[in-house]
Amino acid sequence: MRRLAAILAVSLLPLGTLAQEPEPEDYRMDHYRGPVPETLAGGTVVGPEEAYELWQSGAVAFIDVLPRPPKPKNLPEGTIWREKPRHSIPGSIWLPNVGYGALAEITHDYFRRGLEKATGGNPDHPILLFCLEECWMSWNAAKRALEYGYSQVYWMPEGTDGWAFFDYPTDIIEAEPEP
Secondary structure, three states: OHHHHHHHHHHOOOHHHHOOOOOOOOOOOOOOEOOOOOOOOOOEEOOHHHHHHHHHHOOOEEEEOOOOOOOOOOOOOOOOOOOOOEEEOOOOEEOOOOOOOOOOHHHHHHHHHHHHHHHOOOOOOOEEEEOOOOEHHHHHHHHHHHHOOOOOEEEEOOHHHHHHHOOOOOEEEOOOOOO
């Protein structure tokens, strides 16, 4: 009877409860779209509803780290290339390509400059990093911001997908990210 009760209890658990992604010690180096951890050591994990409250307060810098899609190589001459518009959280800054597992020094510098701009150079200023749902780019970027010395780092694993699900406002970010 206990065995039947245990089987029944396990079968009623949400699927995500059975296969939680552990928080790695280092950065995620590949397969950037997939289940992410529920934690970020040293940071604060928030869902869209709490992120919305932080956004409404105006006291937190929102940083979108969705990678910029590369222009396809060898396009035929005369082909017009238009980047897909990015729907993001109003007032956020876009710092693409800073969430990869390994970064070139120039990308580290770019990320540091972007964080400095977003925080006015204050590492104690709260920041919230996001991408898309189940995107390791935002987890990596949040972990990196903590390593850079930022003390109030929020991470929203649901990203703009979760934000839009609650019908919170989005803006279209034009093709150019932060310089």
